[in-house]
Amino acid sequence: MSISRRHLLLLLPAAAVAWKHVLAGTPESSPNYTMSQHWWGMLIDLPKCIGCGNCVRACQAENDVPDGYFRTWVERYHVSDYDIENPVVDSPDGGKKGFPPAKEESGKNFFVPKLCNHCVESPCTQVCPVGATFVSPDGVVLVDKQYCLGCRYCVQACPYGCRFINPKTDTAEKCTLCYHRITKGLTTACCENCPTGARQLADLKNPKDPIHEFLKTHSVQVLKPNMATHAKVFYAGLDGSVR
Amino acid sequence: MPGVEGFMYPNEIELQWSVLIVLYPFLTGLVAGAFILASLERVFRVQAVKPTYRLALLTALSFLLVAPLPLQLHLGHPERSFEMYLTPHRTSAMAMFGFVYVWYLMAVLVLEIWLDYRRDIVVLSESTTGWRRWIYRMMTLGSHNLSERALAIDERVGYLITVIGIPSAFLLHGYVGFIFGSVKANPWWSTPLMPVVFIFSAMVSGIAAVMVLYMLMTWSRGRSIDMRCVDTVARYLFYTFIIDFSLEMLDLIHRIYESDESFRSLDFMVHTKLYLSHIVVQIVLGTVTPIALLGLTQVVKLTEMARKRIYALAGCLTLIGIFAMRWNVVIGGQLFSKSFLGYTTYKMGLVTREGLLVAIVLTVLPLVILWVLVKLLPPWTERNSGLLPDARAAH
């Protein structure tokens, strides 16, 4: 699929400029980054997901996610022919080590990667009592771990189970959409390491981003649309049984 | 995965809100309820409940002082809790906590108690010696004015504060209900009835607590219980309980009839993991039984002794039932997956920071504070209550 190649070309010049600063880990490392010019989201092309767990491992390696907690994870669905309301789902260790053979070969089986949906109307930032979590001007839902109380209200408020309390910091934690990477012109760790291109970082404010062509030509869905969270993680080929 | 049935989102397996968060609405509920009982006398002129007026206020204060402790202990960073006052987030129900709490503590309870006790405080600051004298002197704020006019002003301001206090008590507990009721991600919590149910269950628990405490304290002081008072309190408890129970049943029936996407999952939970605490303890033991007992006293003429026993039993069962209700809301709301495909288990620690021991200490602590407050500011209106010999002899 050409989308990943086109994405590569898109990111190349920015990456080259930024690389010198990448490892320095200083805020100045993103000199060409202007928040107001971006609006980040992600595209998940479900028919391409092979459940390898590379995204989960990459996320853990990139973001130092503690064992047993997940900023992203992969679920495996099994839906028997007529029983769309009662799928059988598993996600052993978040899919980090892949999946054992399916117990049931009949019916429909598929993988669903999950991560923070970076909702525009995010229920989690709405309930934060102190303003320790917020939607950044470039559309990423972030947690300020210097300011978080650890009241856990945001964990309760997320309809997708994307948040947890990091036992090391005692503060809320979640997918940052690899904010430290995307502001330097790199893609997220999960997208970088997805072998099939099932996950694509999307900049909705960039008219050259292939996401726009994709959204025009494919049926996409967000998770739990009834929650009206204006999620920005778009799923192509999402089955109705997924919740 | 031990303790997990079916599928949970992987971050959901661990419960976020522990028994301490169960305790929190229970304690604030007692505060709000006790205050409403006190206002019965003051605003609605129910003279019969007068013997409980001051006790109800002191009970409310002692529980309110402890109410933020479970929250504080449960925070990952308790040292940052002051941020709630520095940068309260307007869209967060929880951020309003700090303000509702301070408003209720300072502008309502402390003020009302101070005004009501001011005569006693001034007199005590003259009649006592040593450290007590200093405490009372501090509480007088240096003003010993007990003129008729000053006391009349106190009376009027106190009345006004009680009038403001009633909606404030509703606000205090209604907002706790809103914290849960407004979480749209959680169908067990998300209902507009939640604040209303919380307010009425708060009134039920507060009235029951003051009734039991009054009977217990009177008995321990070797006095005779004012039966007219207890009968009236019990009658109000009965009425409020019926409203509370109707609201809860309305919620239940609505859920069963609508049977939305979450119903099957929640129904299963109520019949398995929550069966004991929800069906047995909350509904049968903690709601239907006390309502039946109280109802009995309304329709059958019973001896004084029988009534006392029934009130004590019904009061205790009510408190257990309301605690179970808080438990089922807080813990129950976290036992099922938001995918509606699985269930987890709550493992309560014993001596951990959010464990059973801390919960027990926090439940007993308000009673200790109440004991101190009763010693410091005796709520008894009859003669010879120890510290106020001269003043009380005057009437």
Added chain:
Amino acid sequence: MRDTEHSGLGTASCIQLTATSEPEGGRASLRRARSSTGTTMHAFKDSGHLFRLAAVFVAGILVFLVLRGFLVPKSFGQYGHYRGNAMAEIAARPVNFAGHETCETCHADVLDKKKDGKHAHVNCEACHGPLAKHADDPASVQPPKLDTAVLCVRCHEANAAKPKTFPQVASADHSTGLPCDTCHQPHSPVIGGGAK
């Protein structure tokens, strides 16, 4: 009822107070003179204790406001109801995966091998692991050697949930335990599909 009770106590204690302290005595005499002078003045005097309480409250609020001025982080509210500096702090995290563009600046030869093969779009670190440290200092940090017997099955082990079009094998039957690179070259895996 309440009023009678009040006055009873009030009288009792006032007598006591008049006897004990001079200022109270003065106040008592003022009260006696109340009927002749204006009542506003006395209402003010008799609610003096309320003003004292109000002063305590106001003092508390002032202390809070002053403290608040000091304690709220400087960058709070810069972009919204949060600390503006938080984003720079989050963005300052060091990168672990260098990204394939970085790899390709040195390893153009591998890119050439990959570009026509089935793994053209599989990025380097998806198999080789996070190598930003290697990219930063290629001489001293060497990538670990990979074991294809473990690596390849992560993607290619047969599973009913994988897309039917995705190449997958039951590794036990397919290779009888031999490492995959005995036959397949990982950078261009089709057998006979290109040099190593």
